[in-house]
Amino acid sequence: MTIKSVSEINEYVRTSVNPLATPDQLFELYSVPSFDSDYPEIVSGAEIGSAKVTVEEGDVLICKINPRINRVWVVRHNTDYPLLASSEWIVVRSKNMNPHYLKWYFSSSSFRTLLTSQVTGIGGSLTRAQPKQVAKYPVPVPSRAEQDYIAGVLERIDELLLKQHQQTEKLDELVKSRFIELFGAITETVPLSYYIEALNAGKSLAGEEECPNKVLKTGATTYDYFDATQVKNLPDDYEPLEDHRIKTGDVIISRMNTAELVGAAAYVWEAPERTYLPDRLWKAEIKETACPIFIWQVLIQSSTKERIRQIASGTSGSMKNISKPGLLGIRVKKVDLAAQEQFAAFVAQTDKSKLAVQQGLKELEILKKSLMQQYFG
Missing domain, CATH: 3.90.220.20 (DNA methylase specificity domains)
Known part of the structure; x- marks a missing residue:
């Protein structure tokens, strides 16, 4: 060549x-x-x-x-x-x-x-x-034929990646549409405190050395979906509280972020081991009469997000805060537990499909990176 x-x-x-x-x-x-x-x-x-x-x-x-x-x-x-x-x-x-x-x-x-x-x-x-x-x-x-071949392979992978991304977006839209279909006609509202008993924050400490105990970064909830890779090491000599440990089924909420991202929420489908809550994220203590998956979906509705942006405060142009009373006072639709659980089952099934698509995305990204290295490394 x-x-x-x-x-x-x-x-x-x-x-x-x-x-x-x-x-x-x-x-x-x-x-x-x-x-x-x-x-x-x-x-x-x-x-x-x-x-x-x-x-x-x-x-x-x-x-x-x-x-x-x-x-x-x-x-x-x-x-x-x-x-x-x-x-x-x-x-x-x-x-x-x-x-x-x-x-x-x-x-x-x-x-x-x-x-x-x-x-x-x-x-x-x-x-x-x-x-x-x-x-x-x-x-x-290389020869023009080889150039055409390389470009064709990589363009095809990009097309597949785009289709996979579009599929995950359609699944997200499907959940939003189902929420409106089931609950859109409900006019009776209650404050979020009707569903959430308390909001508990953790502690943010950072260790220089590798440590089996991790603490979440704020980015763990940025896209309203739990990202277990967004962690940093805790100090090796710090013993984290059990109440701060992330558990499967938790609803995590960002109390401090940019104006666009403050209030971002995520449901923990599968908790990572020995991972703990920081001070900028809240764990919602859900009442027995409420379903965590439903609460997560309520929090990420556009109407709830808009209300959060309205009550967020802060002198900084980039960072905003929400208070516990402010968030718990936001009014949302009143839905009985049976209807919540019916919707949650639909969300869980849709999420399984989403995980399968995301695994396909991950494999395509690995293939693309490998081919780029092979062709141009």
């Missing part, structure tokens, strides 16, 4: 355009913010405030700003409007190479290590990769 530099394969000649010169013209603009949506902005020349560069379908864009974030994009022509790109992209054009193969190589850990090794700027979002240095970086150039 031949090894060439980026400059040796790159046929792109930079051409700048001032969109303000044609204020009524619409453009397909490949901006950095639009990367996450995987679709360029459709904007008029009047809306674009600075000069941009021309690109064409098949060009490969490597983001130079904050190169620690892996952003590589293949240009598609989605409309009849002229194509433009932000100057924050390094554009690579090679008519003899598969652009998707280049995308995968430029996304590989070996290339990213190079890209982040020579940057300018202070740090974080202010760093930039240096185009003159990037031009010197090596690119493995």
Whole structure:
């Protein structure tokens, strides 16, 4: 296999355009913010405030700003409007190479290590990769047939990953729809204290050394689903309280987080061993007349979340708190225990399906990482 530099394969000649010169013209603009949506902005020349560069379908864009974030994009022509790109992209054009193969190589850990090794700027979002240095970086150039094969395999895995992610989202939506179907017509409300006896916090201590006793991080509930990997070591000489131990069936609630994430809640389907509660998370003490899975689902309803955001306080722009009386005072639907348990059984069955999908996702991610290493390592 031949090894060439980026400059040796790159046929792109930079051409700048001032969109303000044609204020009524619409453009397909490949901006950095639009990367996450995987679709360029459709904007008029009047809306674009600075000069941009021309690109064409098949060009490969490597983001130079904050190169620690892996952003590589293949240009598609989605409309009849002229194509433009932000100057924050390094554009690579090679008519003899598969652009998707280049995308995968430029996304590989070996290339990213190079890209982040020579940057300018202070740090974080202010760093930039240096185009003159990037031009010197090596690119493995196998035969076109091999490029097509590699790109095809990796694109197929990405398609499967997307479908699996979509399937988990559909399962989540199914649970939400079932909640509304069963309880949407109920008008009688009660405070959360009707279901929850108390909210108990743990203790946050961090140990430097590896320890069998762990304490949860706040991120354990971030996505309203329990993440047992979000832990840190407790000090080896600290004896945690049994009441602080995480148990199967617990409902965990974030009492302090960003405005968007404060009040995030999770149900512990399977408790990790010797893992304990921190001070920023509460364990809900559920009354005997309530079902924990139902309470978890009540807490993550959009209406409950909105009320939590309204009562959250804090002088910090980034971190908000909720008080125990504030949370327990939020009014929610009054549902009898039998109906709660019926719904909980449905949630449990749906979660089994979700776990199977997530296991498939994990296996695909491992396969993708292994192939990336094989092809580009």
